[in-house]
Amino acid sequence: MGNTAAPEETKADSPAIVRIAQAQSGPFDVEIKALGTVTPLAxxxxxxxxxxxxxxxxxxxxxxxxxxxxxxxxDPRPYRANLAQAVGERQQSEAQLTQARRELAQHRTLARDGYTTQTKLDQQQALIGQFSGAVAANDARIADARLQLEFAAIxxxxxxxxxxxxxxxxxxxxxxxxxxxxxxxQMQPISVIFTIPEAQIDAVRAAMQAGALKVKAWDRGERAELAEGRLETIDNRIDPGSGTLRLRGTFSNADEQLFPNQFVNIRLGLQTVANAVTVPAAAVQQGNTGPFVYIVDKAGLARRREIAPGPSDGERMQILRGVVPGERVVLEGFDRVKDGGKVEIVARSAGVPAAK
The missing domain is CATH 2.40.50.100 (RNA polymerase II/Efflux pump adaptor protein, barrel-sandwich hybrid domain)
Known part of the structure; x- marks a missing residue:
């Protein structure tokens, strides 16, 4: 009888091809990411x-x-002429007032000797009031003419x-x-208006009570940091349509990297955790019983591990419970990974099924 060939390893028994990353321990900046618009303060x-x-x-x-x-x-010439005319009218009114005061003094002398009536005296007193009012009106016209002349220089x-x-x-x-x-x-300083979801308001307010919060502005592609500033204030109401709250961050903008109406990515720092255990955010999966990760043990087997996730900065996530520093977590290739199954680790993403 001929030799019987050994059965080939079935696809179901072949190891899952995955890419992994190590859990790390170290300082972790708890940040909120948002989209913002550069807005001048004036x-x-x-x-x-x-x-x-x-x-x-x-x-x-x-x-x-x-x-x-x-x-x-x-052209200031018409306004200079108006000012000169107002000054001339004021001089005329001043002269009339001076003359009226002299005549009033004469009438008072005549009244003591009985050569004039009280009516004449009252009329002369009223004339002084009239000319005094004219002088006051002239002063107002002079002030207005000077103001108009000043406005001619913008x-x-x-x-x-x-x-x-x-x-x-x-x-x-x-x-x-x-x-x-x-x-x-106004370019210096300048501000950025951005919004955060309603669910994050309490965390921001608690962080504000601990001290000033840093705000970093990144370019549209989040490849370069443009500027660093501080959180200036939060709005006084939530937008009921979007369920978001507006915040304003201010930046010195000494190099004018921020330009009015520019769209930027904002990172609002809430706190720094000194010794946080973190994994890439893409390694955290959601299951029926909650979030979990796949740990690759020393034998090359995948172990499903329930975790308690903490805050994320978009790239890495803090793990509060379930992972220790140095453990290897599956980063890509989840399609064929199962609890207790074999895995084959590759260095790059080539040939690795995309994470879901």
Missing amino acids: SVTVRSRVDGELVRVHFREGQHVAKGQLLAEI RAPITGRIGLRGIDAGNLVRAGDTAEIATIT
């Missing part, structure tokens, strides 16, 4: 407050301007970066025009 639209011809523009588009810096000039109300010019010199502008001369946006 932004001003510069418009004219008086009517006239825009005769000069003193800024370059995109330059930094300081508060009070001269940006543009409206100055930066805040410090920041000025945008593109909206109106060129030579155009007529009016105080009620909607067209802007330019906009100024």
Whole structure:
């Protein structure tokens, strides 16, 4: 009789091909990740407050301007003329008031000698009140004329970066025009508005009571950290539509890596756990009885282990109970892994079924 060939190992008995990672122990930053929008703390639209011809523009588009810096000039000649006229009217009223006071003194002398009536005296006193009112009105017109002349010189109300010019010199502008001369946006410091789910509010408030919280802004692809700041404040109400709360983080932005309306990824640090046991977040699976991981023992067998998970930073998760540092957990290739089954460990993800 011929030799009988040994049966080939069935696919069901072959080891599951997996990739593993080791549980680690060390400092772990408990963070909340969120999406945010860079929002300036101040932004001003510069418009004219008086009517006239825009005769000069003193800024370059995109330059930094300081508060009070001269940006543009409206033709000041009509406002200088109005001021001169108001001053002249005030001098005229002042002269009339001085003359009325002299006449009042004369009437009082005549009244003592019986050469005038009390009615004349009262009329002269009323005339002084009239001229005094005229002087006060002239003072108000002078103040208004000076204010209008001051408005003819348009100055930066805040410090920041000025945008593109909206109106060129030579155009007529009016105080009620909607067209802007330019906009100024404060760049330093700057803020980021982001939202967190309602379920995380208590953790944030508890962390705030312990001290200032760090906020880190990362680029859209989360490849580079753009800036680090601090949590400034939280909003006073939850959005009932989305169940989220808005928060504001502030950044010095000395290098201007953050730009208004830029979308960034936010990492809000709540606390640092000194000796936390962590595993890659992708290793944690959800079962009917709760979260678990597969541990690969020294014999190369997979062991299902129920765990008590802690906070996660998106990449790693703290394990409060169920895993000790140095143990190997299955990271990829869960499809054919079973409790007590053999596994074959590979170094890379090639040929490893995707994690579910």
